[in-house]
Structures are given as structure tokens and as C-alpha cells.
Amino acid sequence: MDTGTLIAGRYRIKRLIGRGGMGVVWLAHDENLGRDVALKTMNVDPGLTKEQRARDAERFRREAQAVARLDHAGLATVYDLGEENGTRFLVMQYVIGPPLDDRIAEEGPLSIEETASIGVQIASVLGSVHARDVVHRDLKGSNVVIRTDGVVKVLDFGVAAFLDPDTTGLTTTGERPGSLECMAPEQVRGKPVDPRTDLYALGCLLYAMLTGEPVFTHESELMLPGMIVERPPVPPGRLRAGIPSELEDLVLQLLAKDPGERPAHAGEVWRRLAVWLPERRTPEQALVPWAEVDPLRPFTHPMGPEARPVRAWAASGRNGRSGRTGATPGRHGRPSH
Template sequence: MRTDGVVKVLDFGVAAFLEPGTAKLTTTGERPGSLECMAPEQILSKPVDHRTDLYALGCLLHKMLAGEPLFEHRSELMLPGLVLDRPPTPLRDLRPETPTDLEALVLQLLAKDPRDRPAHAGEVWQRLAPWLPERGDPAAALTPWAEVDLLRPFQHPIGPEARPVRAWASTRRLGHPK
């Protein structure tokens, strides 16, 4: 995390080409990635797509909200079986104060069948929006930060429907009010 609160993901440790016929980056029988966030289709060596990443996001959200991983076992070799066979524990069973809409989103992200997950990350963003802080003044995004501000990425997002700060700043320099 940068000192301005922006998180930069540089490498998940796994890369794949979604284009048919493109050479794979892993060898046969090799399973790249963390078993903790591996989607059922990855475990079964089925084709992956953007919904595989949404499953991993569901695992991360579950861990952040519950304070524990989705599935745990003393032996990491047991995790694939748990992912395939065990339903996720609803967040409200672990944290009763969890809003029902948020729990429903996380459970949908953790659907075993990719077709049952949200259609795309933009949908997830929209459904998470009620729990994000209000967007701030774009001028504040241009201010260098001396200390960590964990809310900055939410107050000045670069996600779907976000107005890029640089575009806003360039219109201000040209004399346009908005």
C-alpha cells in the first residue's frame, strides 16, 4: 500500500490467457495460485474466466469480514475437497451484524458453479457501493498525503463509473468548471 492509501496489486502469481489456442503459462498437472482462494473450476482443471476471479474476491471478502479464511484445515492437501464439497459458512453465522445484502453478495461470489456468480466486477462494485464512503472532492485527490489514508481509494475511486481525477484536473486548468 502506498502512503496515500492506494493499494497496487502487482502480481497474483498466476497469469492466464483467455484467448483460445494461446499457449498456457503452466504445465500439465500444475495448479498455480493459492488453494485458499482457488475456485472449484480451477481445482477441477476446467476452463476459467473472469468469474474465477470473482470467486477469489468472495474468498477475500469473506476473510476480511469474518476474520478467518473460508475453509481451513491443518493439511493444505485437504482444502480442494473442502472447496468442492462444503458449502461456505454464511457470514451472519459468524458475524450476526453483517448486513443481509452483503452476506448475499459474498455467498453469490462463492457459488460453486461460475454461472451462479455475478456477471462481472462492475456488478459487484455496484452492490458494494452502499458500504463505501461518499466520494470526495476531486481536488483533494491531487493533494499529496503524508500519512496513510485507508479511505482514499473509496473517496477517490478509479473503479467503474468513476471520473478520473486527471481528467477532472485537466478540465479545471482549461477553465471549465466541471
């Protein structure tokens, strides 16, 4: 597919964004609605039989349906699904922001508050996904994007697993089980997965945020599967001073080799991480312009204005005006008299 190609009479291809296990993701412009979108096309192996192509097409369709039926602020919205000249495509919300792995590479270990702020948002997404019998299976730093306002989006359900309550079976949208960097031991062994598989991956992300390092690393990737299955992780407190013992305990529990030893569900992880969330700040501080990604903002200024109007108000010289007098902010930004 070339830049400038028009798909379905409305989606104009602008550039390549990336490649996944099941397809290629493009930045496109929806000429009907005048907005940029992410357009994913399905890879078609020319060596596949007709039956195999039909199977992969069905998996691609199920990926779209899996994400479309989920309703969570931390997921990219599905806009459209179709086929153009034999190429199946999925149109989704285009999320602007750095991937989590890029932020860790640039910033090094993140603060405890930032780690908690990102972690609880991922846990919230996983809770919603798991409640609908979907397991992501490929949660990793490149699939977590942080917007400027601090909202975290979990992307790429290309290898998601669907737990079918009617057959107690498992169907998947892709052949590969995920990426080694956050792969759980049961995935390495080829065993069945469940929501606790995603919790292991969340543990890997928390570990990387706290230490700036992956749980396991080796100059030869061939050695990683054995390390994941057999070697205990180095406690993050040995790599970085000042990590609360309760937080370290949570991370190590998430990284347990036996799924039965991990937290029971994403809600438990959310509850235990929320202890380290930042406190709410004053309304005046919400109107101070900012340009960098701020993962704390959803908690320091919940439902606060976006960056663009804040910049406009500051440029007009009207930021910080208050219609109230005689009140001082309390502990959580509430006026105290």
C-alpha cells in the same frame, strides 16, 4: 543472484522481495533514472529440456506483454523486459505498501466501508483485465498491495491465463493453477477457467476482509481441495454481526461452486459493492496529515494531494487556509450557500 549485481548495465540488485511460481522478485535500483524498481527473474529448472526452457521463456515473455498492454491505475506498470547472461528478467513498478493479507492479520475484520473501498478497486482491475481476455488465476491477499494513499494494486500475473478468441483455447504462463487459499472449485478439478474464476477469488478476499478468516481452513492442507469443491462456506454473518444482508448475499454468490451462479462480470460486483463506499469528505480534511494506510481515501478525497506535500504544508503552518469565506461544506464537501 547477489546483492549489488548489475543487470543490463542499469538495474542494481538491492534485496530479495519474494518468490513466485515462475520466478524471483528483487528490489533493484534503476541507475539510469534514479528510481527503485521490482525486477523479476525467471526460474530455470536445470532438469528441463531445451524445448521446455524455450516454452517457459515464451510464457515469461507473454506475462510481460499481458501486463504491459493493460492500462489501469490498479496495475503495476511494466518498464522493461530483457535477458542477461541467460537470465530473463522483467522490470516493473515497485509498489510500496502492505499486502492485504498482512492488513487483515494486523487489523482483524475490516470495516464495511474499507472492505467496499478495497473490493471495488479490485473489481475495477479485474474488469479491465477480463476485457482483454486475461484471467489472473492467482488472486489472493499477498498479491493485493495497498498504498498509503489507499490505491490498491493487483500484482503477479505469473500464472495468468490468456483466453485466445481465435482458437478458443487457453494458454498459461505457469504450470501451477494458483494458490489454494483463493482457488475456485473449477481450478481444483482441473477444469477450464474464465473471468468468473477470478470473481470467486474476489469473494474469498471479501470474506476474509469481513470476517478476518479464510473461507476454508484445516490443519492439513491436503483437506482443502475437497472442502473447496464440496463444502458450502459458513455465511460471514455467522462469524461477525452487522454485515448487511445484501453484502453477505453478494459474497456467497461469488463463492458459488458453479461458475454460472456467480455474478456475470466484475462490473456487477463493482456496482453492488459501491453501495457501501464512504461519502466524500471536506477539502479541509484532505489537508490533515496521515501516516497510516487509508483505503477509504480514494473515495473520501478523490484526486486529493499525496501524503508528502500534505505533511510539508502542515509543517509550514499553512494548512487549512481558505480563499473563500461565507461558504459551508455541503453533504459531499461542496460549498452550500
